[in-house]
Amino acid sequence: MAETKMKEISLKPFERGTERLFELFDNKIVLISYIILTLVFLIYLPLNSSRFTQQIMTNFFFFVVVCLGLNIIIGFAGLLNLGYAAFIAVGAYVTGILSATYGINFWLTLPFSIVAAIIAGLALAGPTLRLRGDYLAVVTLGFGEIVRFTARNVEFTGGAVGLIGIERPVFFGIVLNQITHFYYMFFILALLAIITSYRLRASRLGRAWEYIREDEDAASAMGINVVSTRLYAFIIGSCFGALAGSFFAVKMTAISPESFTFIHSVMILLAVVLGGMGKIPGVVLGALFVTLFPELSRGIGQYRMVIFAFVLLVIMLYRPQGIWPDRQGISTKL
Amino acid sequence: MALLEIKDLTLRFGGLCAVNNLTLEIEEGSIRSLIGPNGAGKTCVFNCLTGFYKPSSGDMLFQGKSTLNNKPHIITHKGMSRTFQNLRLFKQMTVIENVMAGMHCRTSSGFFDAVLRTKRQRSEEKKIRDVARECLDFVGILHRKDSLAKNLPYGDQRRVEWARALATQPKLLLLDEPAAGLNREEKSRLVELLRRIRDERKITIFLIEHDMGLVMKISEKIFVIDYGVKIAEGTVQEVRDNPRVVEAYLGKEEKEDAV
Numbered sequence: 001m002a003e004t005k006m007k008e009i010s011l012k013p014f015e016r017g018t019e020r021l022f023e024l025f026d027n028k029i030v031l032i033s034y035i036i037l038t039l040v041f042l043i044y045l046p047l048n049s050s051r052f053t054q055q056i057m058t059n060f061f062f063f064v065v066v067c068l069g070l071n072i073i074i075g076f077a078g079l080l081n082l083g084y085a086a087f088i089a090v091g092a093y094v095t096g097i098l099s100a101t102y103g104i105n106f107w108l109t110l111p112f113s114i115v116a117a118i119i120a121g122l123a124l125a126g127p128t129l130r131l132r133g134d135y136l137a138v139v140t141l142g143f144g145e146i147v148r149f150t151a152r153n154v155e156f157t158g159g160a161v162g163l164i165g166i167e168r169p170v171f172f173g174i175v176l177n178q179i180t181h182f183y184y185m186f187f188i189l190a191l192l193a194i195i196t197s198y199r200l201r202a203s204r205l206g207r208a209w210e211y212i213r214e215d216e217d218a219a220s221a222m223g224i225n226v227v228s229t230r231l232y233a234f235i236i237g238s239c240f241g242a243l244a245g246s247f248f249a250v251k252m253t254a255i256s257p258e259s260f261t262f263i264h265s266v267m268i269l270l271a272v273v274l275g276g277m278g279k280i281p282g283v284v285l286g287a288l289f290v291t292l293f294p295e296l297s298r299g300i301g302q303y304r305m306v307i308f309a310f311v312l313l314v315i316m317l318y319r320p321q322g323i324w325p326d327r328q329g330i331s332t333k334l
Numbered sequence: 335m336a337l338l339e340i341k342d343l344t345l346r347f348g349g350l351c352a353v354n355n356l357t358l359e360i361e362e363g364s365i366r367s368l369i370g371p372n373g374a375g376k377t378c379v380f381n382c383l384t385g386f387y388k389p390s391s392g393d394m395l396f397q398g399k400s401t402l403n404n405k406p407h408i409i410t411h412k413g414m415s416r417t418f419q420n421l422r423l424f425k426q427m428t429v430i431e432n433v434m435a436g437m438h439c440r441t442s443s444g445f446f447d448a449v450l451r452t453k454r455q456r457s458e459e460k461k462i463r464d465v466a467r468e469c470l471d472f473v474g475i476l477h478r479k480d481s482l483a484k485n486l487p488y489g490d491q492r493r494v495e496w497a498r499a500l501a502t503q504p505k506l507l508l509l510d511e512p513a514a515g516l517n518r519e520e521k522s523r524l525v526e527l528l529r530r531i532r533d534e535r536k537i538t539i540f541l542i543e544h545d546m547g548l549v550m551k552i553s554e555k556i557f558v559i560d561y562g563v564k565i566a567e568g569t570v571q572e573v574r575d576n577p578r579v580v581e582a583y584l585g586k587e588e589k590e591d592a593v
Contacts, residue, residue: 199451200448203448203459210427215423215424217406218418218435219435221415222502223410223439223502224407224439225407
């Protein structure tokens with residue numbers, strides 16, 4: 001009792017407010033009804049909204065998937081990756097080439113996309129995971145550029161023009177070519193990404209990442225193979241990206257190297273850091289912010305990126321741990 | 335057969351010889367202490383044993399098999415577990431999560447088990463939790479299991495570390511200064527706990543300690559090292575009477591005429 005009192009006093013107003021909010025969600029019924037309401041809203045949204053809104057929401061879902069993927073690498077395992085867009089490119093190009101050049105069914109290209117991501121992840125992370133922090137960041141940055149330049153200069157990727165005419169996927173006889181179709185497709189993908197993230201986090205593997213992030217030596221003294229566990233994180237995160245990339249390719253029907261630039265990597269990283277690394281609801285919030293802000297502020301015209309940067313600076317100054325609050329005193333499992 | 339044999343272990347850092355031709359044996363079911371003045375190389379011996387340092391020469395046999403060149407996690411898997419001199423808890427995680435880390439090397443579910451929540455995963459998770467709980471109960475802090483590790487008082491943090499080491503289900507427990515920073519009452523409970531670990535859980539204990547009172551109370555046999563060299567070994571009495579040990583700790587007696 002006395003302990004709770006002490007805690008209350010030592011907390012700043014913001015923390016006290018969020019702590020109350022968390023206590024509200026501790027109630028299972030409140031939490032579940034909140035989740036159901038959100039789901040119902042998101043399922044009904046396309047029936048009652050413009051194509052523009054649906055387009056933005058689809059982008060948001062896409063962002064949720066890639067951000068959660070990067071969150072596994074950065075947030076869960078603590079590995080800085082500045083070339084994440086390259087993995088989206090790998091998935092997109094595998095699907096694009098197989099579909100546009102060889103006419104293979106979209107759904108059949110997905111396993112290839114995953115295999116390609118695993119190979120790319122192993123090729124990059126295998127030799128470099130011994131590097132830490134900044135060094136790894138530099139290597140991944142280089143990798144991102146290499147993939148893009150390769151895609152631009154090799155013939156079978158369509159060069160600088162990219163690939164066009166990627167076939168629309170067919171789902172139980174329906175050709176998916178409306179924005180509403182893609183809305184639901186990415187919605188399901190985002191849901192799967194969220195569920196997978198939660199399950200991973202609460203698993204033996206997820207805890208191992210957390211142990212390593214907290215104290216590498218203590219983790220290895222507990223019998224955790226640090227290198228292979230990190231590699232796991234890198235590869236799983238890369239697979240998220242590649243899958244999202246495959247779906248991206250069929251949504252756009254055309255891809256070019258310029259869809260996967262360094263800026264894209266940075267925006268994804270930004271969403272993760274902004275929301276709060278390792279915190280799943282935070283990352284979703286970060287994805288929402290990064291998708292919505294440029295759209296909502298379109299009215300300001302060319303100054304919007306300046307304002308965007310300013311808002312980011314302010315947030316990072318006052319909440320370096322991300323928007324999503326930590327729980328004080330008790331485990332942060334939400 | 336000895337549980338652990340160290341043969342001519344030498345560890346050099348450049349010109350500095352941290353451990354020099356150390357040979358010792360630890361019998362199964364015993365409690366052994368390694369003592370020595372500050373900087374004598376005690377922790378270096380532990381770091382070699384647990385794979386954190388690579389010895390320059392010599393060999394280490396655990397259950398008759400060499401652990402030379404093994405990575406730390408392999409050594410833990412083989413049944414040697416350690417605690418650290420300065421607490422190395424996972425501070426932002428709960429007490430029970432800390433202890434659950436110990437079970438990592440005794441379980442095996444991976445990505446697909448986690449995502450699909452397979453039967454194996456669920457039964458393993460339950461087992462991990464049960465073992466962690468049991469270990470926490472054993473050291474007496476089960477009631478704090480959901481607190482963040484960093485919020486515990488120092489003495490309790492130490493106990494979390496012991497519980498975590500026990501959760502790896504070791505055959506040999508290496509404790510690096512387990513009594514450092516503990517008060518008198520906590521120390522006497524530690525002595526009792528160490529005996530229980532040995533008697534109830536059949537775990538052999540090898541510890542580094544500065545508190546002579548505690549060392550004398552529990553260890554049947556003591557090894558003394560100084561500048562990386564073993565200078566004495568034997569029972570409490572033998573070690574206490576050994577002039578080289580007295581010299582290492584208190585310095586050589588000056589001759590009267592040196593004034």
